[in-house]
Amino acid sequence: MGLITISSRLNPRHISHEADIVLQIRLLLPLATCAAAAIVARRSFATARVVGHSMEPALCDGDRVWLVRPGANHRFHVGDVIVFGHPRGHGSPPLLIKRIAEAPLDEPPLPLGSLWVLGDGESALDSRHLGPISGDAVLGVALMRGR
Known part of the structure; x- marks a missing residue:
């Protein structure tokens, strides 16, 4: 049997941090889009x-x-x-x-x-x-x- 090692890229803490960033972006992007649309609408x-x-x-x-x-x-x-x-x-x-x-x-x-x-x-x-x-x-x- 071979020895299996976990690289730093697959470190569960590293994956969790990247997932948090993706989740934050997915939540903030629609809010930023709505804010930009409100500014454009207010001026237009x-x-x-x-x-x-x-x-x-x-x-x-x-x-x-x-x-x-x-x-x-x-x-x-x-x-x-x-x-x-x-x-x-x-x-x-x-x-x-x-x-x-x-x-x-x-x-x-x-x-x-x-x-x-x-x-x-x-x-x-x-x-x-x-x-x-x-x-x-x-x-x-x-x-x-x-x-």
Whole structure:
């Protein structure tokens, strides 16, 4: 019969230590992934509450809107509902929610990077009163609404 020796690699204490490390990695990896996803979501998404009636019937007073924050090269589309800072910087309300519309035929072409926005209601404070909105003022594009 031959003599059997246990190498240091097969030492039960060594195996136990490696198993503990693998177990810790398996537990920490999903937590780290969730934390990273939360950070990305926080920077990419936001919510807003609709105040007023200018977007009725699509959005009613008190509705919550999920927004995606536009990146530097975001392409806005006619029909997108956006939240933007008041173009005068100190207006009331400080944030507005409106729908991107085509510029009327009697308006001169919009400056590059500008948006023409309209509320769905007839008495909305929109580009008819404020003029074109800078795309840089857009804080979010609506994805969906809820109550």
